[in-house]
Amino acid sequence: MVGGGAREHTLVWKLAQSPRVKEIYAAPGNAGTAQLARNLEINPTDIEALAEFAQENKIDLTVVGPEAPLAAGLADRFLSLNLPVFGATRAAAEIESSKVFAKELMQKYNIPCARSASFADYHQAKEYVRRQKPPIVIKADGLAAGKGVVITESVPQALEALASFMEAKTLGAAGDRVVIEECLSGREMSAFAFTDARTVVPMVPACDYKRIYDNDRGPNTGGMGSFSPPQFFDAALDKVVQERIMAPAVNAMRQEGRPYKGILYGGLMITNSGPKVLEFNARFGDPETQVVLPRLKTDLVDIMQAVVNDNLDQISIEWSEAACVGVVMASAGYPGSYQTGFPITGLDEPDRDIMVFHAGTKTGPAKGQVLTNGGRVLTVVATGKDINEAREKVYHNISRIHFEGSYYRRDIAKIDSEKR
Ligand code: AMP
Ligand code: GLY
Numbered sequence: 001m002v003g004g005g006a007r008e009h010t011l012v013w014k015l016a017q018s019p020r021v022k023e024i025y026a027a028p029g030n031a032g033t034a035q036l037a038r039n040l041e042i043n044p045t046d047i048e049a050l051a052e053f054a055q056e057n058k059i060d061l062t063v064v065g066p067e068a069p070l071a072a073g074l075a076d077r078f079l080s081l082n083l084p085v086f087g088a089t090r091a092a093a094e095i096e097s098s099k100v101f102a103k104e105l106m107q108k109y110n111i112p113c114a115r116s117a118s119f120a121d122y123h124q125a126k127e128y129v130r131r132q133k134p135p136i137v138i139k140a141d142g143l144a145a146g147k148g149v150v151i152t153e154s155v156p157q158a159l160e161a162l163a164s165f166m167e168a169k170t171l172g173a174a175g176d177r178v179v180i181e182e183c184l185s186g187r188e189m190s191a192f193a194f195t196d197a198r199t200v201v202p203m204v205p206a207c208d209y210k211r212i213y214d215n216d217r218g219p220n221t222g223g224m225g226s227f228s229p230p231q232f233f234d235a236a237l238d239k240v241v242q243e244r245i246m247a248p249a250v251n252a253m254r255q256e257g258r259p260y261k262g263i264l265y266g267g268l269m270i271t272n273s274g275p276k277v278l279e280f281n282a283r284f285g286d287p288e289t290q291v292v293l294p295r296l297k298t299d300l301v302d303i304m305q306a307v308v309n310d311n312l313d314q315i316s317i318e319w320s321e322a323a324c325v326g327v328v329m330a331s332a333g334y335p336g337s338y339q340t341g342f343p344i345t346g347l348d349e350p351d352r353d354i355m356v357f358h359a360g361t362k363t364g365p366a367k368g369q370v371l372t373n374g375g376r377v378l379t380v381v382a383t384g385k386d387i388n389e390a391r392e393k394v395y396h397n398i399s400r401i402h403f404e405g406s407y408y409r410r411d412i413a414k415i416d417s418e419k420r
Pocket of ligand 2: 281285
């Protein structure tokens with residue numbers, strides 16, 4: 001398992017349930033994965049060190065969590081060494097790592113998305129912006145850890161965002177090119193599919209919460225909570241998402257000579273005129289994975305090997321009807337600066353059916369001790385017969401876990417929240 005967040009802990013937790021798994025290694029993992037796997041001090045983008053470890057230890061399957069190693073070519077290197085790997089190649093991962101490429105693909109293959117234009121030239125971009133009606137969305141082309149999208153309310157604001165990406169280079173080369181697009185409104189959701197480049201099997205969808213404070217106020221974060229399924233997601237919407245977006249995207253990538261294998265993640269806006277793509281990602285979502293995988297009934301190793309071996313059409317993938325809610329506990333100050341190293345207590349206190357997935361945690365010097373080690377620290381997850389039951393279980397249990405300055409949103413999956 002490559003990565004060390006709560007998404008990766010959830011993946012390790014699910015993989016460990018497979019009777020086919022003997023041993024798991026996590027690079028670098030966290031205090032949560034340490035309970036189920038052996039953590040390795042290898043950086044997720046140190047592709048050569050990972051490949052060497054996989055070769056020496058005859059690793060049967062390497063699963064990649066985050067986007068950076070995919071964009072850096074981890075899958076390509078592993079494939080060249082005949083090492084089985086679950087994750088998109090560099091050329092396939094461009095669907096996430098280049099927003100200009102993703103938009104060209106969507107336009108060429110008629111995949112519904114916001115109207116847009118792409119620019120490498122700063123002056124042309126400025127000219128175009130001056131002719132647009134606000135709100136105007138400015139997106140940096142490259143990977144920017146959530147800092148690459150600005151929704152602006154006026155032309156001067158849009159010009160300011162352009163200047164920061166293209167002139168001041170605040171995001172480095174990620175801002176060399178930009179996408180300028182219309183602002184969509186509606187309900188946002190995340191759709192996921194497994195694919196072996198031909199067969200596309202949808203997962204259950206989820207919604208996440210990006211802002212730090214209740215009622216979606218304050219700065220953006222890596223994600224403060226999630227739930228699955230969205231209540232507005234019905235069979236008709238499911239059909240449109242699969243037939244107009246997910247399957248066409250995989251077919252388009254194959255036709256472009258970039259066969260796409262692994263997870264396709266569609267960040268969607270459900271508008272009055274149907275679902276439209278905000279972005280594609282080449283990996284599982286975080287914190288969506290924490291509420292999607294607990295609903296998966298099929299052995300994840302079987303699915304991943306079917307993807308690797310190009311026979312995803314041979315297996316059936318089943319999901320539970322249960323609803324699932326996850327709430328992120330973060331360090332005081334996050335997403336700004338924060339301190340780490342505080343002991344976490346009460347990790348054994350939640351009811352037996354509650355899942356506590358670790359993100360920024362590490363093992364402390366005392367026996368069984370766990371310390372905070374990042375901005376997002378834990379995702380506390382419960383399933384229930386419906387979202388309300390799952391939500392009540394999470395909030396009932398989360399208050400039993402403590403660390404200095406811990407913060408979490410109180411409104412995740414709340415009944416009157418716009419998202420549900
Ligand atoms: P991204 O990094 O592409 O996921 O964008 C971050 C967030 O910006 C998304 O989750 C949306 O909430 C928002 N967003 C991106 N593109 C648009 C758009 N065209 N219209 C409205 N909101 C958008
Ligand atoms: N939940 C947003 C992401 O994983 O990109």
